Amino acid sequence: MHRAVLSTTGLFVPPHTISNDELVASFNTWADTWNAEHAEGIAAGEITAKTHSNSAFIEKASGIQSRYVMDKEGILDPAIMAPRLAERSNDELSIMAEMGVAAATQALERAGRSVDDVDAVICAASNMQRAYPAVSIEIQNALGINGFAFDMNVACSSATFGIQTAASLVQTGQARAVLVINPEICSGHLAFTDRDCHFIFGDVATATLIERDTQAPADHWNILGSHLSTIFSNNIRNNFGFLNSAAPEHKDSRDKLFVQEGRKVFKQVIPMVGHVITTHMEKLSLESTDIKRLWLHQANAAMNRLITAHVMGREREDDVSPTVLNEFANTSSAGSIIAFHRHSDDLQSGDIGCICSFGAGYSAGSIFLQRA
Numbered sequence: 001m002h003r004a005v006l007s008t009t010g011l012f013v014p015p016h017t018i019s020n021d022e023l024v025a026s027f028n029t030w031a032d033t034w035n036a037e038h039a040e041g042i043a044a045g046e047i048t049a050k051t052h053s054n055s056a057f058i059e060k061a062s063g064i065q066s067r068y069v070m071d072k073e074g075i076l077d078p079a080i081m082a083p084r085l086a087e088r089s090n091d092e093l094s095i096m097a098e099m100g101v102a103a104a105t106q107a108l109e110r111a112g113r114s115v116d117d118v119d120a121v122i123c124a125a126s127n128m129q130r131a132y133p134a135v136s137i138e139i140q141n142a143l144g145i146n147g148f149a150f151d152m153n154v155a156c157s158s159a160t161f162g163i164q165t166a167a168s169l170v171q172t173g174q175a176r177a178v179l180v181i182n183p184e185i186c187s188g189h190l191a192f193t194d195r196d197c198h199f200i201f202g203d204v205a206t207a208t209l210i211e212r213d214t215q216a217p218a219d220h221w222n223i224l225g226s227h228l229s230t231i232f233s234n235n236i237r238n239n240f241g242f243l244n245s246a247a248p249e250h251k252d253s254r255d256k257l258f259v260q261e262g263r264k265v266f267k268q269v270i271p272m273v274g275h276v277i278t279t280h281m282e283k284l285s286l287e288s289t290d291i292k293r294l295w296l297h298q299a300n301a302a303m304n305r306l307i308t309a310h311v312m313g314r315e316r317e318d319d320v321s322p323t324v325l326n327e328f329a330n331t332s333s334a335g336s337i338i339a340f341h342r343h344s345d346d347l348q349s350g351d352i353g354c355i356c357s358f359g360a361g362y363s364a365g366s367i368f369l370q371r372a
């Protein structure tokens, strides 16, 4: 068996930002237009009028102030309310692959690594832009990596489940190094006309290089272990799929985009995540005082405060459980990797931290790391 370590991460940040105020202004214009169009039904009490959204609510309920997106115009146009990403020909690099290649290139550069050192690519994300060929194989081809690649989807937990899969491939000698890539175009599955969730997501791509310790850079992170858990729930769901995508009667149904019972998710996922992390700590004989940092999934700032309190026995402090929600919003599987990417350089040799994801499935995964 070889020893697998985490060498570096890379981050691709999309070109456009949308502030809460911009998003709310477009939503409210759309709502006013919709109400005017349905004025008769509303007056007759047959239809409920759309209520305005509000920036102060969004920030207070979630901690989100802004988000990056691949297309701003379509999302903010009250006549469209969705990203408009032009379809590309089969000869062009697809948009998910392009984002993934950018994040992977940065991870390789930061590790001082060439593509010749990498044997496998895993593209792990909540949404794949097509059924096949796998986006990961397109990324592998674009980077010029010999070996193999495959896609996987565990929703918001895709990165941690991908890292554990990559570590197993390295440990068993099937690959010397594996790139785990998380391109998330969350704006593509978000209902921008639904006030309860129109503010939740942003777009981004992250990459993580997992490799044999013998070829890793000196300041890598040892992987102390991983703990993965899934419990079926319908409380976060998206029914879009190949069996309904072509049927015109299904195309615009609300359930073919992200739908959630936010309150239930909030209440049910916190204990699940607390249990995953504390069980994992027991397995590794770690006390809360041994942990310098929690790089948590970024869905809701209050949720992360409560999880941190559960694990650390004290309220969240920014230096223990950093947030990137304010800048990025929820970026699904990439969120905990962005938190790690932005807030790990200051940890010293021997320091221990935990990357923890959670989300649809339900799914949760923890990866304990120790700086070499």
Ligand code: COA
Binding pocket: 052, 053, 054, 055, 057, 058, 061, 062, 156, 195, 196, 197, 199, 236, 260, 261, 262, 263, 265, 266, 299, 300, 330, 332, 359, 360
């Ligand atoms: N602007 C203004 N008010 C809004 C609003 C908006 N955009 N959206 C909802 N509200 C209102 C609601 O109508 C409700 O009003 P009422 O009390 O008069 O009924 C009130 O604000 C509270 O709404 P609620 O949906 O209960 O808010 P919340 O405090 O639960 O926060 C979430 C909503 C989604 C931010 C929160 O539930 C959450 O983050 N849950 C976890 C989500 C998660 O982790 N999902 C995983 C995704 S991968």
